[in-house]
Amino acid sequence: xxxxxxxxxxxxxxxxxxxxxxxxxxxxxxxxxxxxxxxxxxxxxxxxxxxxxxxxxxxxxxxxxxxxxxxxxxxxxxxxxxxxxxxxxxxxxxxxxxxxxxxxxxxxxxxxxxxxxxxxxxxxxxxxxxxxxxxxxxxxxxxxxxxxxxxxxxxxxxxxxxxxxxxxxxxxxxxxxxxxxxxxxxxxxxxxxxxxxxxxxxxxxxxxxxxxxxxxxxxxx
Numbered sequence: 001x002x003x004x005x006x007x008x009x010x011x012x013x014x015x016x017x018x019x020x021x022x023x024x025x026x027x028x029x030x031x032x033x034x035x036x037x038x039x040x041x042x043x044x045x046x047x048x049x050x051x052x053x054x055x056x057x058x059x060x061x062x063x064x065x066x067x068x069x070x071x072x073x074x075x076x077x078x079x080x081x082x083x084x085x086x087x088x089x090x091x092x093x094x095x096x097x098x099x100x101x102x103x104x105x106x107x108x109x110x111x112x113x114x115x116x117x118x119x120x121x122x123x124x125x126x127x128x129x130x131x132x133x134x135x136x137x138x139x140x141x142x143x144x145x146x147x148x149x150x151x152x153x154x155x156x157x158x159x160x161x162x163x164x165x166x167x168x169x170x171x172x173x174x175x176x177x178x179x180x181x182x183x184x185x186x187x188x189x190x191x192x193x194x195x196x197x198x199x200x201x202x203x204x205x206x207x208x209x210x211x212x213x214x215x216x217x218x219x220x221x
Contacts, residue, residue, distance in 0.1 A: 028066040029092035030219055035060045036133040036202040037104040038209050042079040045102075047072055055079050058209060059202065061099075064219055069094040074109065076102055097219045099198070101133055103157065110157045114218045117162050117196045121220075126167055126191035129218070130199045131159040137205040139177040144170055153177045159198075167193040172213075174201070186213045196220050 033045060035056050044054040053062060056079075069092060076086035085105045092098060097114040110133065117127030130142055132154050142151040142160070151160045172186040183205060191197060196218040203211040 027069070027094050029069055029094055030064045030097045030221075031067055031092060032064045032099055033062045034099050034101045034133075034200060036101045036110075036200065037107070038135070038202065038204050038207075039104050039106075040078070040085070040102070043102065044077045044079050044082075046075040046077070049073070049075075059212070059214065061200075061214065061216055064097075067092055074100070095221065097221065099131075099200075101131075101200075103133055104135060107135065107157075112159060112198075114196075114198070115162050116220060117164070117218075119164060120194045120196060123164075124167065124193045125164045126193060127196040127218075128163045128165060128191060128199065129159050129161070129197070130154060131201065132156055133200060133202040134205055134211055136207070137174075137183065137201065137211060140174045140183065141177050143173040143175060145173060146171075162196075165191050167191055172199070184211050184213060186215075189215055 033053060035043060035058050038058065042055040042057050045052050045056055071089055071091045074088050074090055075084055077084050086102065086108055088109055090111065099112040099114060101110040101112060103110050112131060115129060119125060120127050130151065135156060139153045139155050141149055142154060143149050150163055154160060168191060170189045170191060172189060173182050174184040175182055198216050198218050200214040200216065203209045205211045
């Protein structure tokens with residue numbers, strides 16, 4: 001399992017500049033934002049005091065942005081009231097791919113460094129990683145209906161290791177750890193050759209918005 005890195009630091013200003021420069025991709029960090037906070041509605045997101053996303057509805061995943069390596073100030077505001085609810089300083093490294101998850105007004109940020117699946121560049125395989133962002137979901141085991149258990153005891157703000165599959169359609173099930181109680185069905189997941197995917201689990205297991213799985217491509221460098 002990979003523990004996602006939490007950010008919840010005091011607010012401090014600094015002088016780094018946020019830019020989109022047209023230089024070599026290898027000198028950049030690739031970052032996208034995911035609104036995974038079921039206790040928050042539409043948001044506005046600022047990076048180094050510049051707006052990068054408004055409005056940002058719940059469950060929205062942005063496109064990747066290319067940023068220079070360095071420290072960035074991330075601020076999140078409630079769109080309706082302009083109240084700042086989250087702020088942090090986060091360092092991003094060049095040559096890395098990130099999904100920065102907004103997990104809640106109290107939980108803060110969770111930073112996922114997306115794993116690079118070298119094997120899919122050499123073999124006719126796909127790669128898949130599950131990311132657990134549901135605050136009230138208990139520890140889960142992940143099953144593929146035909147293959148059985150593929151990951152055990154995945155907890156909040158953790159991700160699985162990369163799983164490799166032959167290109168096909170798959171049916172996954174989330175079960176309460178150590179039981180056969182199905183908490184979420186994820187049918188018809190089409191995995192294509194030489195592609196890497198994330199399944200982002202978010203929402204409330206008991207409440208609204210309800211638990212759901214978002215299947216997205218993961219950038220490979």
